[in-house]
Structures are given as C-alpha cells and as structure tokens.
Amino acid sequence: MAHAETKTRRRGGSIDLKVIGPIVALIALVLIGVALNPNFLSYANITNVLARSAFIGIIAVGMTFVITAGGLDLSVGSMAAFVAGLAILTMNVLTDSWGVGLPVILVGVALALVAGLVAGLINGLLITRVGIEAFIVTLGTMGIYRSLITWLADGGTLSLGFEMRELYRPVYYGGIAGISWPIIAFAVIAILGEVVMRHTAFGRHCAAIGSNEKVARYSSIAVLKVRLATYVLLGLLVGFAVVMYVPRLGSASASTGLLWELEAIAAVIIGGTLLKGGFGRVWGTVVGVLILSLIGNILNLTDFVSPYLNGAIQGAVIILAVVLQRKTGTDR
Amino acid sequence: MADPILSLSSVSKSFGPIEVLHGVDFELRPGEIHALIGENGAGKSTTMKILGGYIDQTAGDVLWQGQPLRFTHSDEAEARGIIMIHQEFNLAEHLGVDQNVFLGRELKRGWRLDHAAMRARTAELLAQLDCPVDPSARVSDISVPSKQMVEIAKALSRDLKVLIMDEPTAVLTERDCEVLFRQVERLRDEGVAVLYTSHKLSEVKRICDRVTVLRDGAMVRNSKVSEITEDEMAEAMVGRELSGLYPAKALPRAEVMLEVENLSVPGMVEGASLKLRRGEVLGIGGLVGSGRTELAEAIAGLRARSGTVRLEGKDLPAAEPHVAMTRGLAYLTEDRKGAGLLLEKTLRENLTLPLLDRFGGVLIDRKAEEAALDKAIADFAIRVPERNMAVGNLSGGNQQKLLLAKTLLSDPQVILIDEPTRGIDIGTKQQIYQLIADLAAEGRAIVVISSEMPELIGLASRVLVMHAGRVVGELAQDEINEGAIVRLAMGLKDSEGEAA
Structure with missing residues (x-):
C-alpha cells in the first residue's frame, strides 16, 4: 500500500519510460525489419501489415475502454466470427431474392453493426445488471459464439456468393490516394478513440471507475451505465471490424477470429493501459497492435527465426512490456 | 532511566530534491510510551517508517542499543522485535483471524500447519485484549475496532521490543480506546518501548510519558508529558498561538x-x-x-x-x-x-x-x-x-x-x-x-x-x-x-x- 509521505516524487524525472517504452520498441522493430529485409519498408509490405492490423486494431480500441473501466472482454474473437457468419448468411439469402447489388451489402453491413452492438449489450447487461464477473460472462459468451458459428457453418466454411464477393471486395482492397480503406478506418477510429479517452467526460469516467468504482459512484457518476457503454462500444467496433473483414476472404468459419481477443488484450496492455483499470491510452494500444503485427511480419520476411515461433516472441514481448511498466512503478 | 533501545541521531530524509526531515533526534526507551505528534506533513510518518525499517534515511544514523544499524528491509526490523502497526491495516481480508496473526510465521508440526495450536494461541492473545472475536472468523467479517485488536494481537504474538503505532485510535470507539490504552500500558510495564502517534492530544496526555513535537520536518519540542499542557503541545505543532478553535455559531434562519x-x-x-x-x-x-x-x-x-x-x-x-x-x-x-x-x-x-x-x-x-x-x-x-x-x-x-x-x-x-x-x-x-x-x-x-x-x-x-x-x-x-x-x-x- 502506498503511504502518503514516501512517494512525494516521480513525474519530476526527465522522461517517463512508461510513455516512451512502447514507441521505442516499435522503432526498434522497424529498424530490425529494415536491417533484415530491404523490402520491409516497401509500399506493398507496409500496406499489407497495416491493413491486416486493422481488424485487431479496431477491436483493441474498444477493448482499451473496457479495460480502462476495470472490465475485460474475452468474447470478441468468437463474436467477430459469429457476426461475420451471420452477415454472410444474410447476404447470401438476400442475393437470392434481391439479386446482386449494393442494397444487399448495405443490409449486411447494417446487420453486422447491429449484431455486434447487441452482442456487446448482452455482455454488458449480464455484467452490470445481473452482476456476474466480466471474466466469467465473456468466457461464457466466447464459447457460445464460437459454437454458434461452427453450427451455422456446419463445421465447415460459410462463403459469400462469388459475384457478391467481387462487389464487396473494394471495401478491403480499395482505398483513396493509395491508402486502403481498412487503414483509413483504423486511423479514424484510433484518433476518435484517443480524443474520447482523453478529452471527454466518458473517457474520464471510464478511468475513474477503473481506478476506484466507489469513488466514482460517490462522485455521482452513473457507474453501471458507463460500464455498460464500454461493452456496447466494443461490440459495435467488433461489428465494424467484421464489415472490413468479410470482403477480405469473403468467408467465415469456426477458425475465424481465433485468438483475436488475446491479441487485442495484449495490444492494450503493451500500449501501457493498466490491466486492472484506472488508466488507459488509445495511442498506446495502436502502438501495441503495430508491434504485434510487425513481429509476425518480420518473422515471415526473414529465414532467421521460424515463423512458427511468432507466438512465442509475441508472448515474450507481452511479458516484457508489463515488467518494464512495473519497474517504473515500484516506488508507488 | 533505561538506555534507549532504538534511536535516531540527526536523521535527515529527502525525497528527490525535497528534504522532509531535517536532522531529527529521537529516542525510544524500554518501558516508556513516547508520543510523536505534529501536523499532517510534519514528518511523523517518515520518522516512523525509518524507525520501522521501511525506508532508509538520507543522512544521520539509526541506532539499535547504541549501535548504528541500517535495515535493508522491514523484515530485519521485525526480526529484532520492532513492530509497526499501520493506520491502514495490514490484514489479509479473506483469511481467518488466526491465519492473519500467524501469517508468515505459521506454527507447524512437522511439515503440516498446526491449526489447533495457532487457534489456541490466538484465542489467548485475543482474551488478553478483551476482544470477543472468534479466532476462526474471517477478517472481512469482523468490525474495524476488532481488526485493530487483531493487528495488536499479531504484534503481541512476536517477541516485541519496540511497538510503533500510527494513530491507533483513529478508528476506535471510546470503549475500545480504553482497552487499547490498558494493553499499551501493560506492554510498557513489561519493558516494551512504544512510539505512539495521535491527533488527539488528550490521549497523549492520558497515556504517554514523553512527547516529541515535529513541525515542518524538524523537532521543535521534546519534554515529559507531565511538563507540558495540551495547549502548549498544540501551539508547538502549529507554531502559532491557537485562539478559539471554534468560530462563532451562525444563527439558523426560518426557511x-x-x-x-x-x-x-x-x-x-x-x-x-x-x-x-x-x-x-x-x-x-x-x-x-x-x-x-x-x-x-x-x-x-x-x-x-x-x-x-x-x-x-x-x-x-x-x-x-x-x-x-x-x-x-x-x-x-x-x-x-x-x-x-x-x-x-x-x-x-x-x-x-x-x-x-x-x-x-x-x-x-x-x-x-x-x-x-x-x-x-x-x-x-x-x-x-x-x-x-x-x-x-x-x-x-x-x-x-x-x-x-x-x-x-x-x-x-x-x-x-x-x-x-x-x-x-x-x-x-x-x-x-x-x-x-x-x-x-x-x-x-x-x-x-x-x-x-x-x-x-x-x-x-x-x-x-x-x-x-x-x-x-x-x-x-x-x-x-x-x-x-x-x-x-x-x-x-x-x-x-x-x-x-
């Protein structure tokens, strides 16, 4: 426990390792990448890395709010798969009656967003109204959604009709000024997320609740509503990530979105958000997402280390990030 | 008078560039209750933590039976019988009272825990303290004053030489205070050196033998309690005359x-x-x-x-x-x-x-x-x-x-x-x-x-x-x-x- 007089310091020091740590790590990774493979900084590679990061990234932005408010959501990966399956099924059915066209895609997009929102709402209500621990609730829904997508796909793969896929494809592969849509979407959501976290009452309330729920309640903050809102926001962002994901492969299966929840949580933690809540930063999460995808990318581009060791290296980075954060915080 | 068992000799402490204690001398003697008083931020907690081995001084010496000593960890202080009872309790809420009393020093029979012995010993200690708590009760289920008593029982269960108490009565009712005072006096009579802090000067007057007043990190007064009045203590703490603690009462209106x-x-x-x-x-x-x-x-x-x-x-x-x-x-x-x-x-x-x-x-x-x-x-x-x-x-x-x-x-x-x-x-x-x-x-x-x-x-x-x-x-x-x-x-x- 921190005692008043022993900790009258900190912040006075020059640079906070907590702040620059993730950025330094990211820069180091880029330098390593460049040193190992000249193609690393090529337009094609960078675009590829960023676009693939977008799904996890968009979800991780929402996860930052959930974790900052002292919550957790393990269900996002399964939720993404289920929502994707639902959207694909619906679009296929509609294609039969409406024919191939924009309306079908619009309905698919709307359905994905609404389904994500509802899924987040269910998590949130179970956690805030029924009062079950977030870990338990989302562990449960994680299993439920994963099982539902397997069932919907009958153990196989749900695929969007070929013509529909061609029509929907540009949402992932297209873009403006050479920047693809997923990258733009990720950037916009990250910037909005950062602003909301740092400069709005909602962001401040999330941090207050995660820091000390009782203080928040005694400060007349509607704790349950704010907490519910974080899960709804995350669900909505999962829906949005699915909207960008479906045109990439045009299919969903039992292995879609596998381990996304862990990657999203890992990105949030690497970025400096506290797992126990009370402090969160969205830009850190973005850096965390990039660090995780760069590790995979670098391993793929070099023969140095087997790409099969990707998970091991990512795991080590996650642990290292938390150790470094704690080092600077021990005098608290 | 007995020789000091634990003392500070011109001890200073800085946090970063800020010095919060300036050359403080302080002596704890066996069989004496020594009050340490001062305003918030005067350096009481820092002084206590240095004595308890929780933090290091920046300059000066901590003396144990006259010999300079440097604790690297509060465990070493505890091993010598220096026990500090914190204002915020150090109890594991989900464990039982007996488990807390013996936390880290569990009694064993062979490799197994000796639950019966620990429970019996805890019951004995609590009885000494007039505390009606069941040794097997969970700490989270007992009242705040009882928790305080459990903390004291924990201290008593060790070979106690120096007891440092950080505002022990802040959470106690008057009746519990009396029990506490009796226990502290009993410990003193057994030769324990007690450091006692409180914002309640009447308590200092009631049970302490000697008082040291800190103001802005420096010692401004050290005397026998019998030679100083409560008002003088307050004035030494604040550094100015305190006239009329309470302002005039306003008159209620009708609405x-x-x-x-x-x-x-x-x-x-x-x-x-x-x-x-x-x-x-x-x-x-x-x-x-x-x-x-x-x-x-x-x-x-x-x-x-x-x-x-x-x-x-x-x-x-x-x-x-x-x-x-x-x-x-x-x-x-x-x-x-x-x-x-x-x-x-x-x-x-x-x-x-x-x-x-x-x-x-x-x-x-x-x-x-x-x-x-x-x-x-x-x-x-x-x-x-x-x-x-x-x-x-x-x-x-x-x-x-x-x-x-x-x-x-x-x-x-x-x-x-x-x-x-x-x-x-x-x-x-x-x-x-x-x-x-x-x-x-x-x-x-x-x-x-x-x-x-x-x-x-x-x-x-x-x-x-x-x-x-x-x-x-x-x-x-x-x-x-x-x-x-x-x-x-x-x-x-x-x-x-x-x-x-």
Whole structure:
C-alpha cells in the first residue's frame, strides 16, 4: 500500500519510460525489419501489415475502454466470427431474392453493426445488471459464439456468393490516394478513440471507475451505465471490424477470429493501459497492435527465426512490456 | 532511566530534491510510551517508517542499543522485535483471524500447519485484549475496532521490543480506546518501548510519558508529558498561538431546506426524521455503526431507502445521487481514501470529477478545469508541492481540503459532512471549522456527522444523537454537552429529549 509521505516524487524525472517504452520498441522493430529485409519498408509490405492490423486494431480500441473501466472482454474473437457468419448468411439469402447489388451489402453491413452492438449489450447487461464477473460472462459468451458459428457453418466454411464477393471486395482492397480503406478506418477510429479517452467526460469516467468504482459512484457518476457503454462500444467496433473483414476472404468459419481477443488484450496492455483499470491510452494500444503485427511480419520476411515461433516472441514481448511498466512503478 | 533501545541521531530524509526531515533526534526507551505528534506533513510518518525499517534515511544514523544499524528491509526490523502497526491495516481480508496473526510465521508440526495450536494461541492473545472475536472468523467479517485488536494481537504474538503505532485510535470507539490504552500500558510495564502517534492530544496526555513535537520536518519540542499542557503541545505543532478553535455559531434562519421523514435503510436506519434550516449547522452524533453515515448516504441518494426526503420543499428521489447533486445537495464522505478521492489521479481530475458536464461541451475544457483548480487551491489553502502530483501524495489535511473543494464545487445549498476532520491536524481542523461556519453564515444548511464530541459541541446549534439505527434524542443549544451525547449514544434511557 502506498503511504502518503514516501512517494512525494516521480513525474519530476526527465522522461517517463512508461510513455516512451512502447514507441521505442516499435522503432526498434522497424529498424530490425529494415536491417533484415530491404523490402520491409516497401509500399506493398507496409500496406499489407497495416491493413491486416486493422481488424485487431479496431477491436483493441474498444477493448482499451473496457479495460480502462476495470472490465475485460474475452468474447470478441468468437463474436467477430459469429457476426461475420451471420452477415454472410444474410447476404447470401438476400442475393437470392434481391439479386446482386449494393442494397444487399448495405443490409449486411447494417446487420453486422447491429449484431455486434447487441452482442456487446448482452455482455454488458449480464455484467452490470445481473452482476456476474466480466471474466466469467465473456468466457461464457466466447464459447457460445464460437459454437454458434461452427453450427451455422456446419463445421465447415460459410462463403459469400462469388459475384457478391467481387462487389464487396473494394471495401478491403480499395482505398483513396493509395491508402486502403481498412487503414483509413483504423486511423479514424484510433484518433476518435484517443480524443474520447482523453478529452471527454466518458473517457474520464471510464478511468475513474477503473481506478476506484466507489469513488466514482460517490462522485455521482452513473457507474453501471458507463460500464455498460464500454461493452456496447466494443461490440459495435467488433461489428465494424467484421464489415472490413468479410470482403477480405469473403468467408467465415469456426477458425475465424481465433485468438483475436488475446491479441487485442495484449495490444492494450503493451500500449501501457493498466490491466486492472484506472488508466488507459488509445495511442498506446495502436502502438501495441503495430508491434504485434510487425513481429509476425518480420518473422515471415526473414529465414532467421521460424515463423512458427511468432507466438512465442509475441508472448515474450507481452511479458516484457508489463515488467518494464512495473519497474517504473515500484516506488508507488 | 533505561538506555534507549532504538534511536535516531540527526536523521535527515529527502525525497528527490525535497528534504522532509531535517536532522531529527529521537529516542525510544524500554518501558516508556513516547508520543510523536505534529501536523499532517510534519514528518511523523517518515520518522516512523525509518524507525520501522521501511525506508532508509538520507543522512544521520539509526541506532539499535547504541549501535548504528541500517535495515535493508522491514523484515530485519521485525526480526529484532520492532513492530509497526499501520493506520491502514495490514490484514489479509479473506483469511481467518488466526491465519492473519500467524501469517508468515505459521506454527507447524512437522511439515503440516498446526491449526489447533495457532487457534489456541490466538484465542489467548485475543482474551488478553478483551476482544470477543472468534479466532476462526474471517477478517472481512469482523468490525474495524476488532481488526485493530487483531493487528495488536499479531504484534503481541512476536517477541516485541519496540511497538510503533500510527494513530491507533483513529478508528476506535471510546470503549475500545480504553482497552487499547490498558494493553499499551501493560506492554510498557513489561519493558516494551512504544512510539505512539495521535491527533488527539488528550490521549497523549492520558497515556504517554514523553512527547516529541515535529513541525515542518524538524523537532521543535521534546519534554515529559507531565511538563507540558495540551495547549502548549498544540501551539508547538502549529507554531502559532491557537485562539478559539471554534468560530462563532451562525444563527439558523426560518426557511426549511431539508426535511427527512421516516427514512429507513434496511438493517441500518429505522424511521429517522429530521429538519434542517437555512444557515443551520446540525450535528449528528452516535457511535460508529449507529447508522449516522448510512442516514446521510441515503439522503444523498447513495443508498436504497424508504421514507421521504424533501429538498427545498420538493421530493428527492431515492438512489439518484446525480439528481441530489444537481438539486443542490452534496455529501462529503467519511472514507476519504476509499470513496472520496482517486489517489493515483491528479488534483485536477479529482476536483472536477462529479461535474465534468459543466466543464466544456463534448470535449472537456482543460483551461476551465485548471482555473477551477487554481481557485480551489487559493480558496481552501491547499498546500501543493507540485501541481500535477497524484492526490495520494498529499498529506491527509490537504486531501481533506481537496475533498471539500470537490464536494463544494457544485455550489450546494445543503451540505452533509461526514467526519469533517478525521485524521487531520489541529491547524487544518481550525481552517475547516471556520469554513463550515462561513458556509452556514452564507445561508447554506449543513449537517456535521462526527465521532468527536468537542466538534459537535463547538460547531452545531442542534445535535441529533443516533443509537442502533434510530434517532434517539435531540439536544438544543445549551443542552449540548458530552455527558448528554454519550448517554444517548450508548442507548441509555434518558428523561430529556426523546426523538420528535
């Protein structure tokens, strides 16, 4: 426990390792990448890395709010798969009656967003109204959604009709000024997320609740509503990530979105958000997402280390990030 | 007189560039209770932590039986019999009382834990302390005073040479205090050296043999308790003459601001009613656990309740703290660290937390927040070494001032203040009393809940006393005295003033 007089310091020091740590790590990774493979900084590679990061990234932005408010959501990966399956099924059915066209895609997009929102709402209500621990609730829904997508796909793969896929494809592969849509979407959501976290009452309330729920309640903050809102926001962002994901492969299966929840949580933690809540930063999460995808990318581009060791290296980075954060915080 | 067992010789301590202790000399002798007093931030905690081996001094020596010694860890201090009882308890809430008493030093038979022996020994220790707690009870289920007793039992279970007690009575009722005093005196008679801190000078007078006064990190007075009066202690602490701790009482006006009828909180409060007028300071007394806090929290919408609460003549809905706040009612919690302030956040973030919607539209207006903080620091004389520091680093008195500023930010007309001066020094107390009187004089209606009798007597023009969830009596003007409050609080049937 921190005692008043022993900790009258900190912040006075020059640079906070907590702040620059993730950025330094990211820069180091880029330098390593460049040193190992000249193609690393090529337009094609960078675009590829960023676009693939977008799904996890968009979800991780929402996860930052959930974790900052002292919550957790393990269900996002399964939720993404289920929502994707639902959207694909619906679009296929509609294609039969409406024919191939924009309306079908619009309905698919709307359905994905609404389904994500509802899924987040269910998590949130179970956690805030029924009062079950977030870990338990989302562990449960994680299993439920994963099982539902397997069932919907009958153990196989749900695929969007070929013509529909061609029509929907540009949402992932297209873009403006050479920047693809997923990258733009990720950037916009990250910037909005950062602003909301740092400069709005909602962001401040999330941090207050995660820091000390009782203080928040005694400060007349509607704790349950704010907490519910974080899960709804995350669900909505999962829906949005699915909207960008479906045109990439045009299919969903039992292995879609596998381990996304862990990657999203890992990105949030690497970025400096506290797992126990009370402090969160969205830009850190973005850096965390990039660090995780760069590790995979670098391993793929070099023969140095087997790409099969990707998970091991990512795991080590996650642990290292938390150790470094704690080092600077021990005098608290 | 015995030689000192543990002492400090010109000890200084700096945190970063700031020196908080300046060459302090301090001696603890076997068989002596030595009081260490001073305002919040005077360096008491730092001194205690150096003695207890929790932190290192920057200069000077810690002497153990005359020999310089440097602890690298508090375990080493404990191994020598130096035990510190913290203000915030060091108990594992989910473990049993006996498991806590022997935590880290479990008794064993072979490789197995000897539960029976530990339980028996704990029962013995608790019996010594007149503490009726079952050794196998879970710590989270026992009362706060009992937890204190468990902490003391834990200390007693070791080979105790030096006992350092950080405001042990802050959470105790008067009866428990007496038990504690007897135990401390018994330990002294057995040759234990005791360091005792308290903001209650009457206690220092009551049980201590010697007193050292710290002010701004330096020792300003060291004498036998028999040679110094309470007033002299207070003046040494504050460094100026303290005249009139309590300001003149404002006169209540006619207009009723708050009316509570038949308010009940299941298991806590039963059928409480009260009326509060503009300009009035209404005191609520009673023992800890008598339902005072729950009554105030129910009025403020922080607890589910039945019964009616009318604010300026209009009904206030239950369990809607936000509505209560926007309608001009504010509650200042007794639990500063647990429910009042976010300790790891900055002053600014704490100050504006309840009222963020008044700082900017969609985006928070940082400049307006900073301006509000400037005003709060000036208005409430908050001493802030560094503006962006975490609130947990402020002294208790300054935290309390910030909490007051936060509570008053919404400009409430009805203010419920629960324990206005818990754990803060006498100089700050005086400022807070003056503030309360000023607020009443401005025409606000104020409820002061307090365990400190002099506070109720000095501030309130009318006192309600609660016992076991009920308002059992009302004392007006000249009826307010310690005897009357205590009789009612203890639930003794008294002819005067049955609840209206």
